[in-house]
Amino acid sequence: MDVTRRSLMQGLAGCGLLAAFPSLARAESPLLLPFGKMPMPGNIRQVLSAGAPADMLLLALAPQLLLGFSSFDLRQGAQWLSPSVTQLPKLGRLAGRASTLSLEQLLALKPDLIIDCGDISDTFRSLAQRTVTQTNTPYLLVSGKLTDSPAQLKQTGAVLGVDSQAAQLAATAEQILGDARTFAASTGKNLSFYAARGARGLETGVTGSLHTEAIELLGLRNVVSDTDRKGLAQVSLEQILLWQPDLIITQDEATWQHITQSPQWRGITAVKQQQVLLYRRFPFGWLDAPPGVNRLLGVRRLQAHLDSGLRSAFKAEMQQFFLQFFHSTLSDDDYRTLVPTI
Amino acid sequence: MKCVPVTAIIGLLLLSGMILALSAGKYPLGLSDISQLLTGNPPHDPRLSIVFWQIRMPRMLAALLIGAGLAAAGTTYQGMFRNPLVSPDILGVSAGAGMGASVAILLGLSMLYIQGLAFVGGLLVVALVCVIARFTRRQDPVLSLVLIGIAIGTLCGAMISLIKVLADPYTELPSITFWLLGGLNTITINDLQVAAPLTLLGLLPLWLLRWRMNLLSLPDEEASAMGVNVTRLRVIFIVSATLVTASAVAIAGIIGWVGLVVPHICRIITGANNRQLLPMSMAVGAILLLVTDTLARTVSSVELPLGILTAMIGAPFFLLLLMRRERL
Numbered sequence: 001m002d003v004t005r006r007s008l009m010q011g012l013a014g015c016g017l018l019a020a021f022p023s024l025a026r027a028e029s030p031l032l033l034p035f036g037k038m039p040m041p042g043n044i045r046q047v048l049s050a051g052a053p054a055d056m057l058l059l060a061l062a063p064q065l066l067l068g069f070s071s072f073d074l075r076q077g078a079q080w081l082s083p084s085v086t087q088l089p090k091l092g093r094l095a096g097r098a099s100t101l102s103l104e105q106l107l108a109l110k111p112d113l114i115i116d117c118g119d120i121s122d123t124f125r126s127l128a129q130r131t132v133t134q135t136n137t138p139y140l141l142v143s144g145k146l147t148d149s150p151a152q153l154k155q156t157g158a159v160l161g162v163d164s165q166a167a168q169l170a171a172t173a174e175q176i177l178g179d180a181r182t183f184a185a186s187t188g189k190n191l192s193f194y195a196a197r198g199a200r201g202l203e204t205g206v207t208g209s210l211h212t213e214a215i216e217l218l219g220l221r222n223v224v225s226d227t228d229r230k231g232l233a234q235v236s237l238e239q240i241l242l243w244q245p246d247l248i249i250t251q252d253e254a255t256w257q258h259i260t261q262s263p264q265w266r267g268i269t270a271v272k273q274q275q276v277l278l279y280r281r282f283p284f285g286w287l288d289a290p291p292g293v294n295r296l297l298g299v300r301r302l303q304a305h306l307d308s309g310l311r312s313a314f315k316a317e318m319q320q321f322f323l324q325f326f327h328s329t330l331s332d333d334d335y336r337t338l339v340p341t342i
Numbered sequence: 343m344k345c346v347p348v349t350a351i352i353g354l355l356l357l358s359g360m361i362l363a364l365s366a367g368k369y370p371l372g373l374s375d376i377s378q379l380l381t382g383n384p385p386h387d388p389r390l391s392i393v394f395w396q397i398r399m400p401r402m403l404a405a406l407l408i409g410a411g412l413a414a415a416g417t418t419y420q421g422m423f424r425n426p427l428v429s430p431d432i433l434g435v436s437a438g439a440g441m442g443a444s445v446a447i448l449l450g451l452s453m454l455y456i457q458g459l460a461f462v463g464g465l466l467v468v469a470l471v472c473v474i475a476r477f478t479r480r481q482d483p484v485l486s487l488v489l490i491g492i493a494i495g496t497l498c499g500a501m502i503s504l505i506k507v508l509a510d511p512y513t514e515l516p517s518i519t520f521w522l523l524g525g526l527n528t529i530t531i532n533d534l535q536v537a538a539p540l541t542l543l544g545l546l547p548l549w550l551l552r553w554r555m556n557l558l559s560l561p562d563e564e565a566s567a568m569g570v571n572v573t574r575l576r577v578i579f580i581v582s583a584t585l586v587t588a589s590a591v592a593i594a595g596i597i598g599w600v601g602l603v604v605p606h607i608c609r610i611i612t613g614a615n616n617r618q619l620l621p622m623s624m625a626v627g628a629i630l631l632l633v634t635d636t637l638a639r640t641v642s643s644v645e646l647p648l649g650i651l652t653a654m655i656g657a658p659f660f661l662l663l664l665m666r667r668e669r670l
Binding site for chain 2: 052071093095098100197198199200202203206211224225226232233234235236237238239241242251252254257258262263264266267285288289290291
């Protein structure tokens, strides 16, 4: 092949572009991104969580190493969790300029490792690198995609030296995700849903957003799609009347009350057929926020709602999940409080 | 001779805007369906009745009311403060309302409380500005009000930022952001039943006393020499404009630029006499917000925040006016 002046220039420009934007050069991002010198598993005694999804991951994997929650104050109103969990303090989150935990507080806590879970874009990578430079504390960034939960649990567990606990959790996650995929291929693909947020229920997650990925995992079609974005959006009730979703799901009581009581919503079949599901935050959300491994339980609950064959076993599964992921024994009374109807 | 065609054109534009707003939208609703619904005949699809009477009609009326109200408040303040850069929220009403709404969202309260706290927050901030202004008697009263309004507004802005930092980034923060960007997608007929009387109550004194607005553009001494109680008139205008703006912000969030740009457009058409300027501003404000809201709900697959669209249309238009006119 002749190397023309044009092809040479194109090649050089391409190399320059890849050097400037390393993310373009990566075909596949790894799940774990370490920054700074990672400590050996046996030397990790204290871990700091940087955000709500990391709270969920670390609570499941190694609560004994967790210095506190970044985003949850469970000292009141979470009686279904064991005291060892509710006594953990709320320390604040690390999120660059939106941080509520200062770097000085971070240094005073003396963590051996900081873990963040969620988005691993260049913005978060640079924030992690900056924190390492300023505090000399190693930082582990974990990709928070729900479908990667088993690998997240296993790989982070290996870093923390809790491989056997991680293997058990990963097996549960794999089971829930596998069943969800099977359901998606059969029943789920025939159903549509609308995820209502905001006081009037007119804020929602667009298809592919982290707010709805747990529901979409079951094959349900999100009625709101936008090719340009994957976050939250506002819609009008007129559009929902046109879309006629089979299910409406919300995690806020005020939203649920408005949808079920407002005359404007009566033209929607899901409302008429009482298919407006309220999955209250307890305080960890079931399907939406926080976008952590807690959503695995939400996926199972929704599948049990849609598949009557799973309903009778759900209570035992939820109690097992609480034991494994939240290290708490869920009584039958507490189960009825948290799940009045599946 | 000149007035009749201009009034006719504005009237025609208003009517066209209303027909467009009622017939355009995501749910198919033709003109024949609309005429059927207006004459009381049951439509072939029962949902058309909900779309028309519960969604589009309240939304159209809200756009007209809020557009007219914000433009009237802007015209009043620009005349009263003798400043072309003044908008209805110069005394901090929007910032106060934003703070009230943000607190309500942070506490997870229902829409009734969000709107109530927004309304009360807006009124309280303007009241605070007026009280502080009473302690600055050595300064020019008009300038004092504007400067205190900016200071208190900035303080409320800082409080909103603090609430945003404390809010859950996955749940409350997006709701606060959407509220601050403004929009009419959540309007219901119940909102209008509360906000419309309050807005009209505020608009009535502005309308009846609009010729006296001209006198406030004179220096205080000259206006007093003509037998006008300047202080009392100023209080009436501030209370009325605040009531109008706070009612608008409570149900629609913060919608910028309408109250700033519309009076300037209308001064080109009618001149600076408030007898003609105020009605013209109200009509043009109503048309502008109606058209903008129709765009916000039709151009994309999801709703565009109204505050963003009014800024995108208002800012270039304002710059154009600045460039083509010698003096504002």
